[in-house]
Amino acid sequence: MRLSSTDFRGAVPAGRARSRGRAGRCTVAIKKRASAWTTFLFLAPSLVGLLAFSILPMAASLVLGFTRWDGLKPIRWSTVREMWVGLGNYAAILGDAEFWRVLSNTSYFIVLYLPLILIASISIALLLNRKKPLISAYRVIYYIPVLCSWVAGALIWKWILSPQYGLLNNILALVGIEGPAWLQDERWAMPGIVLASIWKDAGYFGLIFLGGIQGIDPSYYEAAELDGASRIQKLFRITLPLLTPTIFFVVVICVINSFQLFPQVMVMTSNGGQGAGGPLGATQVMVERIYSYAFKYYKMGYAASWSWLLFIIIFAVTAIQMRLQKKWVYYEA
Amino acid sequence: MKPKKAAAGVLWYVSATLVAVFALLPFFWMISTSLKARGALMVIPIQWIPEEPTIDAFRKVFSLVPFARAILNSLFVSVSATLITLTSASMAAYAFAKLRTRFTDKLFSVYLATMMIPMQVTVIPLFIILSRLKLIGTFSGLLLPSLFNAFAVFMLRQQFMALPEDYIDAAVMDGASQWRVFSQIAVPMCSPVIATLVVITFMGTWNDYFWPLVVLTDKAKMTLTLALNQMNGQYTTQYNTLMAGSLLSMIPILILYASAQKYFQSGLKLGGLKG
Numbered sequence: 180m181r182l183s184s185t186d187f188r189g190a191v192p193a194g195r196a197r198s199r200g201r202a203g204r205c206t207v208a209i210k211k212r213a214s215a216w217t218t219f220l221f222l223a224p225s226l227v228g229l230l231a232f233s234i235l236p237m238a239a240s241l242v243l244g245f246t247r248w249d250g251l252k253p254i255r256w257s258t259v260r261e262m263w264v265g266l267g268n269y270a271a272i273l274g275d276a277e278f279w280r281v282l283s284n285t286s287y288f289i290v291l292y293l294p295l296i297l298i299a300s301i302s303i304a305l306l307l308n309r310k311k312p313l314i315s316a317y318r319v320i321y322y323i324p325v326l327c328s329w330v331a332g333a334l335i336w337k338w339i340l341s342p343q344y345g346l347l348n349n350i351l352a353l354v355g356i357e358g359p360a361w362l363q364d365e366r367w368a369m370p371g372i373v374l375a376s377i378w379k380d381a382g383y384f385g386l387i388f389l390g391g392i393q394g395i396d397p398s399y400y401e402a403a404e405l406d407g408a409s410r411i412q413k414l415f416r417i418t419l420p421l422l423t424p425t426i427f428f429v430v431v432i433c434v435i436n437s438f439q440l441f442p443q444v445m446v447m448t449s450n451g452g453q454g455a456g457g458p459l460g461a462t463q464v465m466v467e468r469i470y471s472y473a474f475k476y477y478k479m480g481y482a483a484s485w486s487w488l489l490f491i492i493i494f495a496v497t498a499i500q501m502r503l504q505k506k507w508v509y510y511e512a
Numbered sequence: 513m514k515p516k517k518a519a520a521g522v523l524w525y526v527s528a529t530l531v532a533v534f535a536l537l538p539f540f541w542m543i544s545t546s547l548k549a550r551g552a553l554m555v556i557p558i559q560w561i562p563e564e565p566t567i568d569a570f571r572k573v574f575s576l577v578p579f580a581r582a583i584l585n586s587l588f589v590s591v592s593a594t595l596i597t598l599t600s601a602s603m604a605a606y607a608f609a610k611l612r613t614r615f616t617d618k619l620f621s622v623y624l625a626t627m628m629i630p631m632q633v634t635v636i637p638l639f640i641i642l643s644r645l646k647l648i649g650t651f652s653g654l655l656l657p658s659l660f661n662a663f664a665v666f667m668l669r670q671q672f673m674a675l676p677e678d679y680i681d682a683a684v685m686d687g688a689s690q691w692r693v694f695s696q697i698a699v700p701m702c703s704p705v706i707a708t709l710v711v712i713t714f715m716g717t718w719n720d721y722f723w724p725l726v727v728l729t730d731k732a733k734m735t736l737t738l739a740l741n742q743m744n745g746q747y748t749t750q751y752n753t754l755m756a757g758s759l760l761s762m763i764p765i766l767i768l769y770a771s772a773q774k775y776f777q778s779g780l781k782l783g784g785l786k787g
Contacts, residue, residue, distance in 0.1 A: 217690050218611040225604035228660025233626050239637035306528045320532045326765050328719035330737040331758035334744060335538045338751045346541050349558045439630060442721045446744055466632055473636050486633045
């Protein structure tokens, strides 16, 4: 629970867990062996965690979202009654221009990030899907940005994007382009964060796509070669259509992660949490707002409402994508 | 045909190398910057390779913030979180896979459902609960939620399910307790998955930012990401020091990943039963 989906980027492509479909089989032997008490003892540590650190906080968060609790008053029913605002927080958030600015910032991130990350990571996968002498070295190199922490990666990019002495603008100057002030310019702050995110994530999704490509039945390619298909034709007629389930999976994950954008913004445009989300709030995003309201301004109730809105948005967007997948995802019959 | 093939080969190397440059150039720039004196940062044209390399920045990292302490804190926190997560999750996963009762399947779907809730939803009450228990600002507070990790339980359950029942039956028939079957048969047989999870959990904790930011309010308890974050806020323009700190923070993860590679590649082969 403590680790969000973004934190699992470590080694997923490596070992694919397999299930043997034993789920349905509960043999007599098991029933004889396992007493309910033994089962409970094995489950106990995890169950304590589930109840205390997941279920209870979730219920508390729901109640909290209907109050204007400040984090100081004692937790009693009388406090809850006294601080109760009903749907007031939600109404206030939805009525505030800030919320819509934050949503449009996030949408801007997604619009830039999603196509770029798909192109970058599919290209990486296609590059790695060869038998070349140095292939494993390239594979490791592409994965190094994934391994470093977001804080370190964001610091590096903050320096690269520094307007005057940064690497990027000095490289651009070599070809006669005068680069923008990136993170200090409200129009360029988000593209700067997108650039850093592509660099950080491409290797991870590249390996996921590589797995997808290697799962395609080679007989398709053999048939296409017999018919004299070119490389480009094979890519667009076979590889990409058969890769749509993986593309779908990556799109869903990327959109969920985009709504949970946080360390990049905190490190690159908020000076480690002291600033307020970039020039003119151009990089304010939901998690950054939740953090600020809860732990900087101690508006715990208000922040809890924000967090439920985050959940609702993620849930709705994911549900819509699930609906739409029929239209473009091709599952082999 | 032949020159065309050679051209395609060259094209492959050129594009693969370009992507590699994009991946590595930031790190090169980080290392180069970390070896510069402060004055050399603000020079145009920029120095790709420092003209007068110095390790001042590395010395400074340790004096500006308690960086050595932060390294130790990160090590302690990551090792503990990994131990707690793996112990608790493997026990639960074993129960879900091999000690099933009427309730376990329903409970497991609750576990899966919690994976959908973003941690930002639970983090505020979690903070309140921990502060009532006087655990804010302590490693215990940081580590306690590791007891529950639905993702790890899910991955390990998949693996335990694939364990042949015959092993367990044989051991139980020889009088082994469930705990012995679990710790001496099931866990060792799933060591590739466990190794993978160790790396994922260790890296996740080592690189984690949000949760330590909320819990560890005390300077002496800062983890590496928090130390870097604080330097970022206080010494905004001292990029040589910031890059030296970033470089140091990456090294343990690179070592861990390199040494765990063979586990990832060996895959999840289980064997032993014939026929």
